[in-house]
Amino acid sequence: MRHFFRRFRTLQWKLTLSYTWVTTAVAAAVFLILFLIAASIIGLFIPDVATAFQPVLRPASPRIAEFLAQDPPDLDGLRAWLDSSQQGDEFLVESTSGVGVSTVRFSDVSFAAVVDPAGNLLALEPGDDLSQPVTALLFEEALPAYEQALLGESDPELVTAVHPETNDIFVAVPSFGADRELLGVFFLVMDLPSANSDMFTANTILGILPLLFIIFILAGGVGTVFGFIASRSFSRRLRQLGQTAESWSRGDFSAYVQDDSGDEIGQLARRLNQMAEQLQNLVQTRAELATLEERNRLARDLHDSVKQQVFATAMQLGAAQTMLDSDPAAAKTHLEEAKQLARQAQQELTGLIQELRPAALEDKGLVEALRDYAKDWSRRTAIAADVKTSGERPLPFNIEQPLFRVAQESLANVARHSGASTVFLHLAWQEATFTLTIADDGQGFDTHETAHGMGLNSMQERLVAVNGRLAIHSTPGQGTQITATVPLEDSGH
DSSP: OHHHHHGGGSHHHHHHHHHHHHHHHHHHHHHHHHHHHHHHHHHHTHHHHHHHHHHHTTTHHHHHHHHHSSSSOOHHHHHHHHHHHEETTEEEEEOTTSSOEEEEEOSEEEEEEEEOTTOOEEEEESOOOOSSOGGGTSOGGGHHHHHHHHTTOOOTTTSEEEOTTTOEEEEEEEEEOTTSOEEEEEEEEEEOOOTTTGGGSHHHHHHHHHHHHHHHHHHHHHHHHHHHHHHHHHHHHHHHHHHHHHHHHTTOTTOOOOOOOSSHHHHHHHHHHHHHHHHHHHHHHHHHHHHHHHHHHHHHHIIIIIHHHHHHHHHHHHHHHHHTTTOHHHHHHHHHHHHHHHHHHHHHHHHHHHHHOOTHHHHHOHHHHHHHHHHHHHHHHOOEEEEEEESOOOOOHHHHHHHHHHHHHHHHHIIIIIOOSEEEEEEEEOSSEEEEEEEEOSOOOOTTTSOOOHHHHHHHHHHHTTTOEEEEEEOTTSOEEEEEEEEOSSTTO
């Protein structure tokens, strides 16, 4: 379940859900706006709706004439017909042509009535009080239309009326005899919903909820599909940037981001490619400088040690050759001295070769390689070396190599300059860092007055390459301590 929800934290799904919500919200807003516009339009055209009802009720005119044309008029039949015509929320008007029955549907009929030309009630439904004046039943705006109907007017615009506040509709239909004499008037008052209030009742709102829900589902589906397709391109391009950056973190600057688009991501890709190219040139330049510096250091070491020893050996051999005939004992002494010098030169060359190729690292790891190197170095320099560890665990090779070089350079400086009798090497693993400490009991130096030589600068640069740092603490007469600290990317190493 946690893996399922973690998927929605990705940029692609965040953009997809954003598209979904925006599309759904816009669709709902458009629906509500159209609903309000429709309500306003209905409010504007309610008088026309009233006028439209008048022709629908015309089939009642001949039917009413059948009752009123009799002598005497069949009022009981008229009242029975009117009573049977109103059924619930429907009003049935039977056509005299036999075509069928016209059904007029509306929300509520206040009342329907038939009056004679003098305005006397002949039939009323609902209700049976025929003695009341008709004008008491009608609203004020309906009186002119009612009077026009009593005059025999049948124009829909003249015989219909609408109450301005309640939207009650008055519709009248005159009924004529065979000689076009007015026999009576059929009219009704019914109620239509108000565009300003009744359309927002609980029933109306509940009625549109299913439609609104369908709109949500359709809009959300369209938004999700469109958002997923649109965001997949962004996600793929950003994923390519991440993969390329990971290659750069491993030192592979030959990888480039392939993105030729003109948007912000494309511009970022091109700038990152330029940065990678510059970094590659910088790394190459630093590698060349490091190689040159290593050659200079090697040349200096050969000059300071092996060259002097070879020169001294040649001098001893020359003296021995000169005294070989005259003083064989002295010549033998010079030969022994030359032999000792040659052995020292061999040891120096062995040390330099080990510095150039620390092959022991690949086979044994940093701890064993330093122990072997310190043992051999101690034998050559007659300086005791003690190696200790704490919290030991494997290290990445790209960290072991610069640390091994730092230890080599430090021991070389101890042998050349410190005059120490003992050196301590401590390798300590913490949770997120590794520390290599090299301390001697030699003569020390003033770090503020003595300029750092090429060896110390080389150690510093090696550690910077792996995000490490070098600290030097020394006091004249109290020895020197060098501390190399590097971060561990994974605490499990």
